[in-house]
Amino acid sequence: MSDASRAWIKPVIAAVVLAAIGFGGYTALAKREVAPEVTFLSIKGEKIAPENLRGKVVMVNFWATSCTTCVAEMPQMVDTYNKFKAQGLEFVAVAMSYDPPNYVMNYAETRQLPFKVALDVDGSAAKAYGDVAMTPTTFVIGKDGKILKRYLGAPDFPALHKLLEASLKS
Known part of the structure; x- marks a missing residue:
């Protein structure tokens, strides 16, 4: 050959x-697996604990500054968050363990990301969410704490918005 x-x-x-x-x-x-009980540490040093997210619809987005798809989808993630935050959507953008913290902080500050940005310094959050290795990977978690949807790669945003609308109403 x-x-x-x-x-x-x-x-x-x-x-x-x-x-x-x-x-x-x-x-x-x-x-409908239950989302892992993970406490995230934000780039501002605040703990984002599972008990503070209970009863809310939450998006957890694993991403990296070196991931071109992640960077390309981020403006749409911002738009999605801004569209649904008043209805109670929580959003945690979790930077992968290999992403240098100073790159993540710079990206979040220069793009003025409106949601919580966390560092997964030791990779434990990615491991808890099923050994996430591909970025972006986004989880939508319902008010009951169960995973509604996992997106590998950029989500279909119109379908994501329909899912969020339905989940936030219930």
């Missing part, structure tokens, strides 16, 4: 692996 004819193999394998991961996420969420 020539190098040119093998060039398609890696992208196909990657697509199959991503599809398997996505399917695994779907089947796991079909059971």
Whole structure:
């Protein structure tokens, strides 16, 4: 087999692996798992404890400043938060453990991110949420503390907004 004819193999394998991961996420969420009891530490030094999020609809977005998809989706995440915060939406943007804290702080300050930004310095939050490795990965958690949806990659924002509208009303 020539190098040119093998060039398609890696992208196909990657697509199959991503599809398997996505399917695994779907089947796991079909059971409506309870969100992990994780206390986040914000870049401002405040603790974001699970008991302070109970009874609220929460988005937890794992991201990195080095992730082009994360950076591209962030303005839409800001718009989503601004659209639903008055209805009670909480949002925690969790920077991955490999993301230098000074990069995260600079990004959050220069973009004036309106929601809580946390550092996952030791990777424990990503591990608790099912070994999150791909960014962005976003979880929508219902008022009952159960995971409603997990998005791998950028979400379909119109569908996300419908899910948030329904969840915030209930």
